[in-house]
Amino acid sequence: MSQSKSQQGKRIILAARPVGEPQSSDFRLEEFAVPTPGAGEVLLRTIWLSLDPYMRGRMSDGPSYAAPVPVGGVMEAGTVCEVAASNNPNFAKGDIVLSRAGWQTHAISDGKGLAKVDPKLGPISTSVGVLGMPGMTAYTGLLDIGKPQEGETVVVAGASGAVGSAVGQIAKIKGARAVGIAGGKDKCDYVVKELGFDACIDHRDPDLAAKLKDACPKGIDVYFENVGGAVFEAVFPQLNPFARVPVCGLIAHYNDTVVKPPKWASSLMRATLTKRLTFRGFIVSDFASRHGDFLRDMSSWVRDGKVKYKEFVTEGLESAPDAFMGLLKGANFGKQLVRVGPDQA
Amino acid sequence: MSQSKSQQGKRIILAARPVGEPQSSDFRLEEFAVPTPGAGEVLLRTIWLSLDPYMRGRMSDGPSYAAPVPVGGVMEAGTVCEVAASNNPNFAKGDIVLSRAGWQTHAISDGKGLAKVDPKLGPISTSVGVLGMPGMTAYTGLLDIGKPQEGETVVVAGASGAVGSAVGQIAKIKGARAVGIAGGKDKCDYVVKELGFDACIDHRDPDLAAKLKDACPKGIDVYFENVGGAVFEAVFPQLNPFARVPVCGLIAHYNDTVVKPPKWASSLMRATLTKRLTFRGFIVSDFASRHGDFLRDMSSWVRDGKVKYKEFVTEGLESAPDAFMGLLKGANFGKQLVRVGPDQA
Structure with a gap:
């Protein structure tokens, strides 16, 4: 055990349940003495913290x-950690592991739920991004529920983000037309020019529905729903017969306090x-059983340049609350990560 | 050609598009000279006319x-007809065929879309009932979408009707708990005592939601939706995680003219x-490709008494409009049929 007893760790605590948009005051930074792992346990040192929209629900x-x-x-999160000390025969000091250590610099684990990260597959940060949960969310939701066929049209919002960017690029690989929705010209340009979507529409465009119609002349066969709100309102009437809607997230509503019936409400079941x-x-x-298929396909697509990804990194655990609040507003441009510690301690 | 030139047929015409509930004035009875089949054609004589809720949509x-x-x-409908005269080598005079001759005593067909009915499988009326479209709707919607597992709970409305009665009985065959919803004590008694559902609730019960909860102590895993309205409102909060809802019909809304957002509207996507x-x-x-499986399974279940059915017959083509208006209000008790002509001319 090389752990100094006086080493201090940091963690971010849920201080209060947010009402509507989370505020800084809903979070609290604490220091704590980094614990020593007991029998069978490991000490994890966090390198990357993944911020994802679903965390709003957990609050x-x-x-x-x-x-x-x-x-x-402690706020929950997927993390990429180094094993800093180990009393568990399955893990050696220096191993890189995917874990759910949460918003903190150090954590103790009994080894359950830890998965070793193979650095040969790509930068270790991708294990919480394109080769991790967001990438697999895109892969399974699109392929196992959306089932895009050649020549069909797939629409996804958050198109420059971790999930949306993968959805559109996988749709292209499958021979479908990919139409993205993103916030602002820079993101839309990136989605079309870098990621190869057929079109991308700014969700702030007052003519969203009309622009979407132009971009989807044959209607919409798959709508990968991760946003809700105005985007779904524009999409809904343009869904083709037999369209599939994997419902993955509703970020537009995560801060809702008063819930009004949306415009489509009265016709949803009838249209269904x-x-x-x-x-x-x-x-x-x-879709846990699909993890092997996902890793095989996605790592080869990334290697071949068929799936590109962008990371949006803020520095230091202290940046996590602001970064998370920004994520809910679309302030990030790419997969939102917090660099909590260096690759090598 | 044994057809007398002077023979008169009858048909019922859609006289006007109904606003809300259909009225007698939306239909008109006409007489017509029964035509003579041309080259390649057959003359059909209607024996049974099937009335089904979907017809409201066609109006x-x-x-x-x-x-x-x-x-x-002419109002559309599935019919069981006798081939009264044939110039088509695929059909002989006297053949019994399933057809879409509509609300009329006679029709000409070029043979396309006609399916011979095998009287050995059961009474020929069942080819528009338990062994026909309603039975296959129940079979495919429940098994291919609902996928009930042993010990799960299946809820279906219209439980004494053509589709609902088959849904619940197939659910029982698959080892699931079957809970029906029907209109009135007589129907509920029949559903439980004759059809073997585990429970049946009167949809007029002011405590529908509470009664449903009592009948589904482990929640609802499959809701076969053929009614909408108050029943869906009661069902929706009781759906279990991973519940499946095959949406087959919305009879409670077919006469809607003003559409109000239902109570569940604002939470539907979030719950999804x-x-x-x-x-x-x-x-x-x-699910046309499942027709062989359906006929094999369902005819054996009917033969073995595992699936029972009830027919509700009105006499004469003239009775069709009233029978149809009654069907939309649940006045029928069993599969609604109109006896248009005798089995043998």
Whole structure:
């Protein structure tokens, strides 16, 4: 054990449940004495912290697919960590592991749920990005629910983000037309020119529906839903018969406090019937059995340049609350990461 | 050709597009000279006319999966007919065929779309009932979309009707708990005592949601949606994670003129996400490739008494409009049929 007893760690605590948009005061930075791992345990040192929209849900205590973070608890997150000390025979000091250490510099783990990261597959940060949860969310939602066919049209919002960018690029690989929606000209240009989408529309455009129609002359066959709100309103009437809608997220609504019935509400079930639509909610763990397929395909696509990715990095654990609040507003341009510690301690 | 030139047929015409509930004045009875089949054609004599809720949709010209009946056109319907005269080598006089002759005593067909009915499988009326479109709607919607697993709970409305009764009985065959919803004590008693559902709730019960909860102590895994309205409102909060909702019909809304956002509207997509729900609209023809499986399974279940059915017959083509208006209000008790002509001419 090389751990000095006096080493201080940092963590960010959920100080209060946000009402509407999270505020700085909903988070609190704490210091703590870095603990020593017990028998069978490892000490993790966080290198990368992944920030993702689903975390807004964990801050509220409404019904969801996962229990909320308790007030006073460490904010949850997927992380890329180094094993800093190990009393567990399955892990050696220096191993890089994917873990759920949360918003903190150090954590103790009994080894359960840790997955070793193979640095040969790509930069280790990609294990929480294009080769990790966001990439696999795109892969399974699009392929296992959306099932795009050659010549069909796939629409996805957040098109420059971690999930959306992968959705569109996989759609292209499958021979479909990919239409993105993103916030602002820079992101839209990137989505079309760098990522190879057929079109990208600014969601702030007052003529969103008309622009979408121009971009989807044959209607929409797959809408990968990760945003909701005005984008879904524009998409909904343009869905083709037999369209599939994997429902992955609703970032436009995560800060909702008063919920008004949306415009499409009264016709959703009728359209589902008459157009034979499929809506299916999912989270990535529903498709755990597809992880091998995902890693094989996605790492080869990344290697061949068929799937590109962009990272948006803020420095230091202290930056996480602001970065997260920005993420919910689309301030990030690419996969949002927090650099918590150096690659080598 | 044994056809007398002076023979008169009858047909029922869509006289006007109904606004809200269909009225008698939306239909008109006409007589016509029964035509003589030309080269390659057959003359059909209608024995059984099937009345089904989807026909309300065909009376309106809103967007749907099928073109509406034109005003002045013969109302559409599936029928069981006898080939009364044939100039088509594929059909002989006396053959019993499933056809879409519509609401009329006689029709000419070029043979396309006709399917011979095998009287050995059961009474020929079942070819538009339990062994026909309604039975196959239940079979494919439940098994191919609903996918009930042993011990799960399946809920279906219209439980004494052609589709609902088959849904619940197939659910039981698959080892699921079957909970029906029907209109009135007589129907509910029949559903439980004759059809073997585990429970049946009167949709007129002011405590529908509470009664449903009592009947579904482990929540609802499959809701076969053929009614919408208050039933769906009661079902929606009780859907379990990963519940499947085949959307087959919305009879409660077919007469809607003003569409108000339903109570569940603002939470539908969020629940779809957080509970990983599947909503999928379908019509029976989407599963045409399953017809062989359906006929094999269903005819054996009917023969073995595992699937029972009830027919609700009105006499004479003239009775069709009233019978149809009654069907939309649940006045029928069992599969609604009109006896248009005798089995043997």
